[in-house]
Amino acid sequence: MSNQSDQAERTLPALTRWMTRLEKQNRRTTVAAWLLGAALLLVLSLGAGSAEILVHSVVRSKSFVLVDDQDQIRAALGFAPEGTLGVGLMDENGQQRATLGLAPDGTAGLAFLDEDGQYRAGLAVDPDGSPSLEFVDEHGEQRLKLGLNPDGSPILLMLDEDGHERIVLGLDPVSEGLILADEEGRTRAVLALHADGRPGLMLLDADGNELFSAP
Helix, strand or coil: CHHHHHHHCCCCCCCCHHHHHHHHHCCCCCHHHHHHHHHHHHHHHHCHHHCCCCCCCCCCCCEEEEECCCCCEEEEEEECCCCCEEEEEECCCCCEEEEEEECCCCCEEEEEECCCCCEEEEEEECCCCCEEEEEECCCCCEEEEEEECCCCCEEEEEECCCCCEEEEEEECCCEEEEEEECCCCCEEEEEEEECCCCEEEEEECCCCCEEEEEC
């Protein structure tokens, strides 16, 4: 079970860093963007029936930014300097609330942030295909994580406010088990059921010494 915990404990990629850089880059309006805006205003002023709208099948750019009526950035698509491709969504106050990213190593992830810009939940798929879902509290501590190991076996981790794993539930082709840990993250109880139907229970003290086991 300890190997399962190590395999499942993957940190979601930092998908929000690129957005800060991208937003700074796009605060400067380019000539092309100004021309596009002017053309759109011209079409609207003349009326849809009296102006020809040019449609291009391909638009090439390294970044795209959407703004609302108050010229507030609400969505952006672009690359971070390290090569991560990302899409970011901002609320009406300009606070980033959601990010979809693809890292150069092949990791894909979706991150959700609260109204203060604090990361709270994320979904990721590692390059080996292992998916994971995590939830983070208001202090930035991971509290719950659900994932699949590379072999497809599922694992669930519950953590306390200090980031210690307190409950681990796992299932693999050999056994299924439940691990309970104390406030220091030390394993104190293990309940297992092997593939052949044999149950097992082990209780440990704070130093890892066996107090009780059955059968």
